[in-house]
Amino acid sequence: KVDILKQIFLNMVLQFDSCLSNSTAVIHEQIRKQLQEAIEKQFIKYTQQNDIKLDLIKAKITVGCAEAKKLYKELMNNTDQSIEALSTTHADAKHQALEMFRRASKVGAENFFKECEKQLITYADETFNSYKERSAKKEECLQLQLIQLKMRYESLMKDACKSILRNDNILSKHEEFKMKAFEEVLKFDIV
Numbered sequence: 228k229v230d231i232l233k234q235i236f237l238n239m240v241l242q243f244d245s246c247l248s249n250s251t252a253v254i255h256e257q258i259r260k261q262l263q264e265a266i267e268k269q270f271i272k273y274t275q276q277n278d279i280k281l282d283l284i285k286a287k288i289t290v291g292c293a294e295a296k297k298l299y300k301e302l303m304n305n306t307d308q309s310i311e312a313l314s315t316t317h318a319d320a321k322h323q324a325l326e327m328f329r330r331a332s333k334v335g336a337e338n339f340f341k342e343c344e345k346q347l348i349t350y351a352d353e354t355f356n357s358y359k360e361r362s363a364k365k366e367e368c369l370q371l372q373l374i375q376l377k378m379r380y381e382s383l384m385k386d387a388c389k390s391i392l393r394n395d396n397i398l399s400k401h402e403e404f405k406m407k408a409f410e411e412v413l414k415f416d417i418v
Contacts, residue, residue: 232273236266284336291331292343299324299351303358310362317355324351 243262246255302320303313328347333340 232270236270239266281335284332284334285339288331288333288336288340288343291328292347295324295328295347296350298327299347299354303354307365308362310359310366313355313358313362317351317358321348321351321355 240259240263243259299320302323303316305316308316324347325344328344331340
């Protein structure tokens with residue numbers, strides 16, 4: 228836009244210069260100087276207005292990016308999910324955050340918009356990877372705890388079984404029961 232404005236102003240001065248004649252040279256020079264000053268003032272004014280509009284657009288894009296990041300984080304609030312569930316949640320949350328962000332006006336600041344969009348994607352992916360790592364570590368820790376519990380249970384069961392088998396009272400009861408069972412079988416002995 229700035230280059231277009233410069234070209235327009237340059238064309239105006241050239242058109243003015245084409246009207247120059249020998250009899251009006253002094254007046255022409257004064258008017259030309261005034262015209263150039265007026266053009267420079269307008270150019271500065273338009274440039275400042277353009278910069279203000281561009282800053283406003285960039286601010287809106289930045290706010291949109293921050294809101295999209297916030298939405299992503301809210302949608303990913305249940306980080307105690309399995310990795311598979313986290314992957315699905317991440318894909319949905321990332322899609323919704325990008326949709327929300329892409330609604331922002333980007334006219335005049337397309338490159339800045341693309342940079343913010345890349346930042347949002349990077350943020351979502353890095354956050355997801357962080358959650359995924361945390362979930363994998365929790366899963367690994369739970370697996371180790373489960374193995375430890377299983378080993379502890381097996382050890383306790385072995386100790387309990389050994390204790391029961393060593394108990395003389397139970398062994399004598401076992402022998403007593405065995406003898407009674409044998410006697411009962413002998414009663415029904417058919418010869």
